[in-house]
Amino acid sequence: MLKIKNLHAKVGDNEILKGLNLDVKPGEIHAIMGPNGSGKSTLASVLAGREAYEVTDGVVDLDGTDLLELEASDRAREGVFLAFQYPIEIPGVSNLNFMKAAVNAKRDHNGQPPIKAKDFLAKVKECSSLVELDGRLRDRSVNEGFSGGEKKRNEIFQMAILEPKLCILDETDSGLDIDALRVVSKGVNAMRSPDRAFIVITHYQRLLDHIIPDFVHVLSNGKIVKSGGKELALELEAKGYDWIKEEQNA
């Protein structure tokens, strides 16, 4: 589904991604771990199409489409979804209007008419119960005054509404309490399907206890330096990153 080859990206003069390779097939869950500042969020942003990041080399292919050629909104309409590490507050834009505009943008892209009010509300109900999102939060301005955990829940709520094929979760677990972590993971697991893939960025094993990855990768200094199965995450939890760095230097 997603093929990343030799991806290089920079912000200003600062090269952050330095030849990254990753291959994700439908139905798979890939976890990406790695030290602070190694480039995990940068990878997520580059995939989602944030303009501040300049891709200087490499290829990103999503089911035959050159993703790097598309604008952020077109990538989303092709099925890419990024759950932000730091969701943005947008005062004055209601969460529901926002989701309706997003759903209709995608339907328009697929040549479908705008969604019927009744169908939309049913969908909202279904998806908010999936992540146990408080009704009042749905009606408020996008993320405005939401707690850290509420913002993360709202990201997964949006993901459920939009039914993307490639879901990128950037530290969705940070800021969640233990119960919320369970609820959000349950939501993610409910969305697992043979034709949907996940890239889950996290620092902690505890998320991977709930969302069990097929692969675990270590991103360090702009590259994937080690890949393995789910047991790699346990090893990292126990030993930290130094041993990988040493392995690299050896």
Added chain:
Amino acid sequence: MAVLTDIFKSTLLPPTRRSERWKYSPISKLLNTSLSTDSEAINSGFSKEVDPNPVQGLEAYRLVLRNGKFDASLSDLPVAQGVVCMPMSEVEDGESPEFQNTYSQKEWVGELNESYHQDGMFLKIARNIKLDRPIVIHHLTDGIDVASFPRHFVRVEEGGEVDVVIWCSSTKKSSGMYNGLLEASIAPNASFMLEKVCNEDGEIYHFSHENIIQERDSRFMMHTFTVKGHWVRNELEIVSRGKGTDSIFNGAYLPTENEHVDNHTTMDHTSSDGTSSELYRGIMYGSSTGVFNGKVFVRPDAQRTNAFQQNTNIVADRGASINTKPELEIYADDVKCAHGCTVGQFDLDALFYLKSRGIQEKAAKALLVEAFLADVISSVPSTELRKEIMKIYQERHGW
């Protein structure tokens, strides 16, 4: 060719850039034109470009003026118990209003209006009368080098209530000056709502001055929308002369190309326990220029005043700019005053967030603009007017 000051004589001199109030809104170009109140209209009858009824679907009374002159055939004035509404030109000599404001002694623009004033609305709302529909004053400028000096007078007696819309249009080929004045005095416990919209094509120097006098426990709410205009100066002066008045005044402006928009407001609290809330928001497109100046006075007797002022601007394009300045003068000690002026850009993070959900750039910007304007526009009393204004903004800026 005669210059403006030869045609319209005055004792006060026209403002120059040396005056603080006019520093960012020079009028030297206007002063070199030769205008006339008798310029011939381009169209015979009301122009086909502009509908005499500017807000479709709004059930309202209507007073139509063309180049400062009353057009009876297109007007529809209220006839109701306790309501006097007529063109100034039909007011009997003994009944003529006594204007209290001193604008004509302070400013050249005001003196011209005083000396050369034409027609306008004379409105009196008797005690406890609430007019059932708004009155729309529609002023059309249609002519080359035309000068118009409309003048309106409103008195709302105790407990009375009325909503007035002043809508200014102009045809594409028109040029000249619009110099309009409205004075309203609001008796104790009365309400006056005013919505002012400038939607002018052509090249008009638009000066409009509202002078509001509020007595005890009266309520005033105004919205000033600069939808379109070559050069626009909105001046609003509110004097609170009694205890417990409430004044709300909001404005929005979205100039583009080489347009210029200037909003000067003065809120003068002279009595105690008053509240005022001012919110002006602007988006500067193209190479437009803007000015905001908001003065708030809290006089020594105005204890327990609560005054809020905010001016927020987005500069959308590189070539555009705005000068904004709050001026608070507070002489009472037990008061609450908050104010803030900001100039920024579109929030790129918010834009990316919206786009990352599949919403395209244009639609994403529209959502952000609507959100930005919502606080200003949501308090407009009539839905039809709100919709019409948003529609024109949308059409103009291609959301």
